Amino acid sequence: MAQAAARDSGPEVFEVFTPRQNAVLESALHLLVEGGDRALTTAGIARAANCSKESLYKWFGDRDGVLAAVVGYQASKVRVLGPGEMPGSLSSFREHLTRFADDLLAVLSGEASLALNRLAIGQASRADAKLGHLVLERGRRMIELRAGALLETGRRRGFLAYDDADEAYRALYGLIIGDFHVRQLLGDQLTSQEKDFKARARVAIGQFFKLYGTGAAAHATNARS
């Protein structure tokens, strides 16, 4: 299983591409965002990037290789969320969590993210879902790691209380995203109210604290009732 080779084997050296190749991938990504997977033909990519099909096949192997490279390229661009000096105060911690929620909503709502997720999901039925696993590894896993670190910090600081970290993460993610992601993947248009990510983030984090916050947290944020 080539796609699972580097799963837990260290720093995971991902192949990096030359500037020229990155420019081609950028063109391909743009093409994908504009016209969907139907627009992402080898001839189309070559035309849009002013390169030859032969070069595409030389660099990326075949069409699937190009798609995988586009996924990797976009993932490397997002470089998810800030470095994260760990917060010391409760209000700062809460602010960090809210920022995380806001960023998450913004990233998942981005056109490139939606286009790539659509592409990967569309291919997930066949061929062992290579792209799907790639997106999961490069996208969701990064998010989970960052969220996990945040939560663990909160727990050690005494702001949060939970036994099952996975359960807490699931609740956090679910409260933030809900059916947001799938709706957008299906082409649903957001109402102007739904586009207020910051407000939604605040609500979600408030709910999360109600579930997993310690007494101090509930007191400081909700005035109890």
Added chain:
Amino acid sequence: MAQAAARDSGPEVFEVFTPRQNAVLESALHLLVEGGDRALTTAGIARAANCSKESLYKWFGDRDGVLAAVVGYQASKVRVLGPGEMPGSLSSFREHLTRFADDLLAVLSGEASLALNRLAIGQASRADAKLGHLVLERGRRMIELRAGALLETGRRRGFLAYDDADEAYRALYGLIIGDFHVRQLLGDQLTSQEKDFKARARVAIGQFFKLYGTGAAAHATNARS
């Protein structure tokens, strides 16, 4: 906005098909589940269903018409969840909610649901996302209606307290599903633990009551601490 045309316009008479046509759609659905959208070719459908391509075009117009008909066919099969005599006691209400959560997890994890969602999402980038809106209308909307009725009952009975029904629904859905749906759409395999829908449903409903339950609910179900 064509996609919002029939939103609140009444009973919405959906075209129904002959038994023979339904059998063809069943074959097509089976084909889709097995091989993904690549397997869903007009020739393939005709072969699998022992019908002629000419009949397909006569009945459904074109390939997109067949896809739309398959979506409608599956949606009409699911006939989401029971009729729902409204519960009177708190424990009964909680049980209803848990059952709803369990059913929702099972339905969304079903192979047919996943295959159709993948198909619709894969096409959502192009062509105004006709299929995507169809899935949203026939799937998500039904779920939202049923959940909304449940929640409203709970509120009227005094088991729940909320101001914003949409917010409560979002929390409920998010706590139940989380990133479950998208992960499966991307081809992720569930762990055996994650396949225990009933357990997950109980946890999610417990969390939901912690957010929106009235005092009585918290007392009766959580022994308070």
Added chain:
DNA sequence: GCCGAACCGTACCGTACGGTACTATGTAAA
């Protein structure tokens, strides 16, 4: 028995796409 409608199976057509081969151009080293 005859007729017409519906329909299956197959053959067919045009097109679009993945992938390969070949030529032309530019460029850096010798």
Added chain:
DNA sequence: TTTACATAGTACCGTACGGTACGGTTCGGC
């Protein structure tokens, strides 16, 4: 200048698919 290499551009091939046309068969109505 010459040689080797990388790459753009294009032409080409095989295949697969959407869509159409047509002959043959079944079946209900008369």
